[in-house]
């Protein structure tokens with residue numbers, strides 16, 4: 001489990017995991033984390049495709065990968081979000097769509113692979129905090 005926060009550097013576009021605001025490890029420019037809310041995503045453990053990282057897309061923006069049975073927190077400003085995830089070359093996904101608001105500042109998502117006859121589908125479900133593993 002990771003306590004780190006994932007953010008895309010606004011200067012160079014590198015996706016980095018950081019503990020707090022600071023500087024980008026690649027370009028050295030300032031990284032200021034949004035403090036309104038957090039999208040927390042947990043990828044449920046599965047023996048299927050275990051070595052393949054799931055690609056994370058927030059409002060179409062790629063935000064790196066998530067390993068099997070791992071979790072990540074993405075700090076965001078208030079707004080409307082759609083989270084899409086891919087598995088290897090497979091882009092089939094049941095997306096999660098939600099709002100980050102002052103009333104709901106942390107959104108918890110669980111992702112798992114659903115087996116299909118031809119292709120598998122990534123299913124992202126919005127859950128409550130007690131359904132998430134501890135960080």
Ligand SMILES: [Zn+2]
Nearest residue numbers: 009012024027
């Ligand atoms: Zn950078």
